[in-house]
Amino acid sequence: MKTRAPMMILAMLAVSLVVLVTAYSQEDMTSIDSSDFARPRRTPAVFPHDQHNEAAGIEQCNECHHVYEDGKKVEDESSEGERCSDCHSLEAQGNQPGLMRAFHMNCMGCHQNQNRGPVMCGECHVKR
Numbered sequence: 001m002k003t004r005a006p007m008m009i010l011a012m013l014a015v016s017l018v019v020l021v022t023a024y025s026q027e028d029m030t031s032i033d034s035s036d037f038a039r040p041r042r043t044p045a046v047f048p049h050d051q052h053n054e055a056a057g058i059e060q061c062n063e064c065h066h067v068y069e070d071g072k073k074v075e076d077e078s079s080e081g082e083r084c085s086d087c088h089s090l091e092a093q094g095n096q097p098g099l100m101r102a103f104h105m106n107c108m109g110c111h112q113n114q115n116r117g118p119v120m121c122g123e124c125h126v127k128r
Contacts, residue, residue: 036085036099042125045107056114064106071095 031044058064062078068087079087088099097105107124111117118124 032103033083036083036090042121043127045103045124046126047124056117064110066106068096 030047030049032047034040034044052058060078061080062075065078065080065082067074067077067079084102085099088096088102090099092098092101096102107117108119111119
């Protein structure tokens with residue numbers, strides 16, 4: 001039984017290493033949650049959050065994770081930690097865009113304003 005102990009320890013270390021490497025390699029890779037759409041026409045948009053924000057020079061979370069009150073953006077508040085669908089329903093509600101339009105306006109709108117970043121469907125919705 002004593003001879004099995006080193007093998008068991010090595011096996012546990014190997015499994016732990018595989019789990020850690022897998023978790024770390026996908027840490028900053030996120031795909032936009034499309035679970036609110038019953039039949040999405042495209043794959044979820046792939047979005048490496050940290051890499052994107054570093055390249056774009058985005059330091060404040062509320063640049064993307066915005067909060068609006070009475071149609072005006074509240075500068076000191078952030079909606080991070082909330083789902084976009086908590087505020088945006090599938091269909092537009094008055095001046096508030098529907099969920100798909102909100103995604104596109106937030107992401108593509110910024111890319112168009114900055115004149116950089118993907119704006120074509122297949123550049124974000126990458127088939128795997």
